[in-house]
Structures are given as structure tokens and as C-alpha cells.
Amino acid sequence: MSLLTTTHVCPTEISIILNNRIRRWLQNPRKILGPYIKEGMDVLEVGCGPGFFTLDMARMVGENGQVVAVDLQEGMLAKVREKIRRIGTGLNIVLHKCDEDRIGVSGNFDFVFLFYMVHEVVDKEAFFRELESLLKKDGQIYIAEPPLHVSKKAFEETVMIAGKAGFTVVDRPKRFPDKIIVLKKA
Template identity: 50%
Template sequence: MKDERSRVCPVEHSRVLDNGVRAWLQNPRRVLAPHIGEGMTALDLGCGPGFFTLEMARLVGPSGWVIACDVQQGMLNKVREKIHGTAFEARVVPHLCRGNAIGVTEPVDFALAFYVVHEIPDQAALFTELARILKPEGRLLVVEPSFHVSAAAFEKSLALASEAGFVTRQESKGLLSRTALLTRRPEAFRLRQQWG
């Protein structure tokens, strides 16, 4: 069994996640603009050094919120450094996840899980918690690295998401990524309302 440090992308490697080449290949605005509007609350799960966090903050605008969460305090420190003294400081809430739990109670309109699901050992618990956090009409965008995550492993993750109450709306494979856009299954929400 891998320990936490070997399972997650270390803070010392954060340049790999935050550079101009990546901004060209995986332009945050292109990835996020179809899903985020002004005033939304958005969750950046496993935000790392904040490659997507700042664009999320731009898109939600002054009336919205971004919860940037990561299991490594070092990654959250990098996000804090980036937003320090900017207008984004007031809209980005860094949140330290503990163990396998996200630990966010605020309902969110949109959640991004970019290159993080494969780092989380209990994916069933992850998707169950995400189904609880996401608003009924909310969207979850899951993107996994195709150079680490096989087609079969990705389908297994989506099957666990389905068991947790998600429906896959779109699925695609790009140069470096496998992507799925998920929404909550309406009956899962209704049953939860009815039975608690």
C-alpha cells in the first residue's frame, strides 16, 4: 500500500502542473468557460498550485466563490501566494482536505476534478461525497491523465460515480486526457430528499 506522499503529486513537482506549455495545451478558460458563470460557487478539488483556480475565480466574478481544496498544505500555500493582493483573494477559499474526505459543506454549482481522481484510494466515497456537495443541477467535470489512467480504469471510476448517483453526459479522449462531464441523477436527489 502506497503512503500518502508517494500517492499524491508532490509540491516540489508543482511546476509541471503550472507552466506556459500546459496553459497552451489545457487552456483553463477553454476548459472552464462552458461550465462556470457569474455568481456561481465552484469547487476545485485537488487544486494543486492553482492552475485552474484563478480562471475559476475570474469566471465566478465578484459575487461568486471558489473553494480550492487540496490534501497538501504546500499546494494551498502556492494558491495563497498567487492570489495575495489580488481581487481573487476575496473569492477564493483555500480548504485543506483531511484523509479521504473533502470536508466541504457548502453546496456547489460546479466541481472540477482535474488529474486527481486516480490519486484518491476510495473513489466510491469520493463520488458519494461529491454527489452530496453538488447542487441538484450542478456539474462535475472529471479529467484524468491518459498517460496514467487506462480506458478500463477510467470506466471503473465512472461506474463508481454512477453508483453514487451520477450520470455521464459527455465523454471524450484527448491527447493527454480522458474527460467526462457528469450531472446528478434526478431520482437520486429526490430519494435523498424523501428519505434523508
């Protein structure tokens, strides 16, 4: 069974809707991530898409930190690569194309960012087990899911699966209309 299903993944062709000024106003990366990401952190972003959050996270971790941006689609990674090229050097970002059945990176991360992508994961148990092996002891995972794609029941099932993989709830930030949870290792 695959970890991700390519039939439910946002296609690269419509990624333009993921990068716009209205979204930046509604989902400001610095406001969302400010309480969690600090200078020098190692951050894993799974499902980076066209990099809406990626560059802001890289600026937040600074030159002593690193962002590993992962996506299933080479087209999405190409869009992030182009953004990085346009702004020049100075951001410590590593791009990684994952497989359908695993993330496939190594390292110990302080923070894992999963924005609007967990509902696309087929084998959530395997996914969270892999994340558990990548997260530092005091690290955190931020999960946000969209209101139209994910019911409250489905979201709570995801939280339960994460709990079985060794995570516990730290916070449930409120940001209408999203479903959000912050987890840490139990």
C-alpha cells in the first residue's frame, strides 16, 4: 500500500492558486509559524507544494538552520527551485522528492510542518512512524487540514493514529476555518 496517493494530490498545473496575495493575507507564514520556528532550527516540510511557506521558514531558521522541503511531485519542487533562484543565495533549503510510500529523508528535526497534506496520505500509520523516527525528542509537529476536505471525525482519527505512533497533543491553535494540532513525542 502506498503512503501517498497520486490521485488526490493537488496537481502542479493548478499550483498558481496556492501562491497569491490573498492567501498570504489569510495564511501569513510568519504569523502561523512564529510561535514554533526559531533561529537555528532544522525544519522538515512535507508537502511543500510550490513553496508558499518554504522561503519564509528558511528566513526564520536563518543561516544556522535548515529547511528540508519535500514533495511527491517534481513539478512542485521545480517551482520552489525557481523561487530560490530568483532571490539568490542565503537560504539554507534542501529540496527532496519523496516516494509514494515514504518520505525518505534522514536527520533529526526540531519541527515538522504538515500543511493541508495529511489527508492525502493513504497509510497514516506508516507516515507517523516515519515522522517519529525523524523528530528530535523535544521536537514538534504542526498539522493543519482544510475544512472542506477533512471532517472533524477524520481529523480526530488522524490525531488518534499519531497518538498510536508515539505522539501527544501540545496545542490546538485556533485559526478559522482550519483544523490544527501541534504534537510532540510522548
